[in-house]
Amino acid sequence: MLPLPLGGAYDYAVGAEALQPGDFVEVPLAGRLVAGVVWGAGDGKVDAAKLRPVARRLAAPRLPEVTRRFVDWVAAYTMAPPGAVLKMAMSVPSALEPVPPHLGLRLAAAIPDFKDTPARRKVMAAAGRLPPLSAADLAREAGVGPAVVKGLVEAGALESVELPPPPAFASPDLAAPRAELSPGQQEGADALVAALGGGFSVLLIDGVTGSGKTEVYFEAVAACLAQGRQVLVLLPEIALSAQWLDRFRRRFGVKPAMWHSDLGDSTRRKTWRAVASGEAAIVVGARSGLFLPFRDLGLIVVDEEHDQAFKQEDHVCYHARDMAVVRARLGGFPAVLASATPSLESLANVQAGRYRLVHLPDRHAGAVMPDIVPVDLRRFPPPRGRWLSPRLVEALEEVMAAGEQAMLYLNRRGYAPLTLCRTCGHRLQCPHCTAWLVEHRSAGRLICHHCGHHIRLPPKCPECEAEANFAACGPGVERVAEEAALLFPAARIAVMTSDTCSGPHAAAEFVRRVSDHEIDLLVGTQIVAKGYHFPMLTLVGVVDADLGLEGGDLRAGERTHQLLSQVAGRAGRAERPGRVLLQTYQPDHPVMRALRSGERDAFIAREADLRRAAGMPPYGRLAALILSGLDVGVVESYARTLAKAAPRAEDVQVLGPAPAPMALLRGRHRRRFLVQSARTVNLQALLRDWLDRAVPPKSVRVQVDVDPYSFM
Template sequence: MPVRVPVLLPYPFAGPFDYLCPPELDLQPGDIVLVPLNRRAELGVVWDESGLPDGLASASAPPVPAHKLKPVTARMDGPPIPRTLRRFVDWVAAYTLSPPGLVLAMAMRAHSVKPETVPVGWVRSGSNEAVARDTPARGRVLAVLADGRPRPTAALAREAEVSAGVIRSMGALGLLREAPIDQPAPFALPDIDHQAADLSPNQASVADTLGEMVRARRFQPVLLDGVTGSGKTETYLEAIAACIADGRQALVLLPEIALSSQWLQRFARRFGTEPAIWHSELGSARRRVTWRAVSNGEAPVVVGARSALFLPFPDLGLVIVDEEHETAFKQEDGVTYHARDMAVVRARLANAPAVLVSATPSLETLHNVEQGRYRHLTLLSRHGGARLPSVSAIDMREFPPERGRFLSPRLIQAAADTMRAGEQAMLFLNRRGYAPLTLCRTCGHRISCPNCTAWLVEHRARKQLCCHHCGHTEAVPVHCPECQAENSLTPIGPGVERITEEARETFPDARILVMASDTLPGPKSAAEAVRRIADREVDLVIGTQIVAKGWHFPGLTLVGVVDADLGLGGGDLRAAERTVQLLHQVAGRAGRAQAPGQVLLQTYTPEHPVMQALVANDFGRFMQREAAERRPGHWPPYGRLAALIVSADSATDADHAANALGRCAPRGDGIEVLGPAPAPLAILRGRHRRRLLLRTRRDTAVQPILVHWLHQWRQTTPSPRSVIVDVDVDPISFL
């Protein structure tokens, strides 16, 4: 009987397709194969016969008769996809209700149909030596190759001072032969004894505990928290050392790849070499090299963005999620998943510890600690005797800025005093561009995006109005689009560019550096910015949320938050939690060395619990208050949420589909459906959006409910092809 094998393809199919296995291939699960699909040849992975784990598998279709199956074309060279990664792909697909092929695509992006080429060079053949030396040019070639080391044509020609034609003719005569050139390992093995960290007793105790967990080779999630500047990175680097010593691989996830520059410096200082890096800015050739090195076990440590979770680690021994509270770990497009939560699953499948690191842990992680699911390790004080900064609020009702300005006189004076003392200051505003809104003074028209329900943001440096949701741009008009009044448009509110303009006028002699995604597009530019700050080439740093991400600037002693109230408005469930985390992290950039730090919060609501918690430096009590507010209503983490976002080309189709979904909504004890209602961004990229929200008790699995709900809707409500329903399990954003 012919042997059939399931092959999962990196496309949005419901599951693997069956193919026939030619006897000569002897395929095993995990093998990467080339298979026919329609009239194309496609890469796929021989998948496991078992269904999805943890009882999340859905009913499968009956098998296709063997006479209708096509044979596998070829097995690709290289290591197979490890079983732990295959199980992880299945788990993520089942949890997020995504096609498993789309999840596999994230693990296969760096793989190529082309086989890896081994570079070759020339060596002496050992024959006809006398003939080979009949010309001086050939003699020089043989002399260069006397050490037996193969050289490529260009390098050999350069060393022997001959033309490439001489070398090729010697090869044609049999005087030289080709030989593979040995390639150094793409990533050096970190030296765990290179420069051991000078840890405090508290840090050493935590590092020893983490090391024991690594050596135990058991799954154990743990929260590592501590105040900003307490040396969390240096402490968990010792856990990485234990993992390297144990011969296993370590994975470190960072929320923003721009953070990698300073992190890599710390890693190199500790281990004498850099780790493998994985993020979207890597070139395709480097991605292939890194992917294969990880798969071969030749990349002992990988640091990367959330997509690094899907690399083919054969023996993953430690997973670290730095700044675990960051919402940047949630992927919103394509497969919707939270990298923090999936990292814990990845570690469980690999029998490895998962270390979640933060000075401001998320309420979900704190709840898991409270329930005994996660272990809790704490660093109690700043490293090296540095003190926490003092935090105070500037009531903007009592100390308003000048008309048309945004910096309070108190903040201006503090910044001037700081720079006069030879220290560095920072102004923080979490808003890109020059102004978030452009308004006509004559008719009140507000310039909005033609594709989204959002205002266009002015970027004065680029002389453009830009939508931060769909990327639409247009030139700043001279006339109002509504009333045609000339030169009547005015910017409303500040963005980081406008604060920079004000700072240049206020501090004309200050050396100013702007840190935002517009000015620091990648790791290289971020590294240069960090160098300039560390070398005291900058007096005043002005930045968006990128400046809140774990930087260590010893000369920075003042942080001024321009608009501390930003982010508290609207009905976002996590607005207060996010704001206190962000501002606490920003405040933590001040006073990280011996000089004391100061933080000033410009606010119109100094009595708000967020401001009170920041001034009192009492993050723990604030989170207790936040938990008490969410617990009675079964809001996360004390309940489960799943969002269904209906989108269509027209408002009518979106309303019809959303209302039909609402009529099919599940009912039962502990189950509630909110909506349908227009999403806050009711139009996004030209598509009309409606939202329904499923809320259940914490002990209720939402996936079976969602599968049944969507199945019933599809059976009863035919919809136009333009209608799409996206599912977001455990939503973070409610836009």
């Protein structure tokens, strides 16, 4: 199997070295050498005389059998080429090569004559009393410069010796004192620990924000590590995990191995090999951590399991939460899902008896849930040109006067989502996408959030040529922060978005500043909802609570409820009570009523009834086919061909083709089909048969998304 989007495995002859399934090898392909994995015995269909031999076996640990089965399973379910899935397991090509030896210096067995100096005598004395050290360490111990050590090596007075490599990661301290658990937390932790001895199972920790879910599953992590097995913890936003990592260090005394796209190649190489050898006991990572070659994985934890960030929507379309459950089943060990707002899919699995529920209904250490109050913008509108209601401004004034902290939440980056010409109404749009350009005033740019295209604000309208007559329409977080600065000139205000927290270090510094009360008012997008604990934060104001409720997304209500619940959960997490104000034009919407009353279960039951009646997931199956190409005529022609070949079967409905809401994305024109079916239908087999009967032209890309989350 090659890590390329090919239809299957290729046959090669065994070369000079004996091979086993899972061996990493180099093979010739199209005039070059490509790394791949021995998947199994050939089928004998190719004449042996035509087979090209494997060039060499690579010095890397074998890809475990369970990982190979996982690759096959994910490829079959997502309908992605197996090689494209394998590529995620081979994401660090340099890790397949042997590790460079770790060399130290010691006194030569026979020391030749050499020019003696005081500095050289210091080095020789240090080398005589210490074990072999690297050149840099030896120079430091002797208190001399590296050139002195280099000169002694060249003179033959010091010789190199290969040293055992230092440990890649420190071992967690399982005897370190743990946090004191409440009776409810202890009961949940005991259930998780007991599951470790019972093979495959799935446990859902359903706990309100601040209930201590992390400390509960840390007990299962400790128990699994004590058994000598490895642990994987998946977080939705690994760049924003600073507080989680602090809690882990306090509990286990060390940092875990990290896995995410911001790591450098050398760190990724070290981590990949440490996972494969079993040296990395615990890995904390983004969704791609599922495809690491664990030698003996014994537990997977998916924190914030409801989060949409676990869904990958390009290349191989998969949901990491669901694939984590599959990986646990293939490995025969438990998976733990944790959330304050579990997904309807997970709750349906609890009701069906497939998952076990661990319920944590109370906040830890006596903290109480915040009061949630909708602010009807029809009755209490902001002043013209402003975005904060008088009710919210009044609450902010009270918090500032009390010396506490507040947060304003708006899930819109930048200054304004739309810029138009006051003279002719022309809207500044991305030339490559069906999207308006978003003004980022702090950066002096108009930016497309889909393809990254950016321009400066033009001096005149490209349509009517009116000069300097553009209007910024609607608020983004920068505009809200600007308004807050006018209202509270003495307040220390900061904006927290993916633009201002571009990596783990920036996020950690931001969290430190809030925790140390260097910030009075935090203005942010959805990343501020990711499980942070700020004891002095007592007020959360949601600037536009209706954002996300419209658009035809089947999960719009559920997702809005989850997001606003998570944002609200940032308030009043310590001894100070919290308040949440939701600015809305729809105070009687079911989502707003559920948030105000705290009756989440009734809201979820209503959502479930609506989905069940419509045959939508999790009570039915859904898949999307997205056709894209540079030539809109070719894409539309193939869409019509595909429509004519659409399956006509009982319990199956094909919707489309229709232009995708994002009909142009990164210069490619897009058309979409939705396929809805009963749960009893083998949807993948149906889709394969359909696509086999209508093969696309080479210029058209067909992306299959089984269980779609986004409908753009």
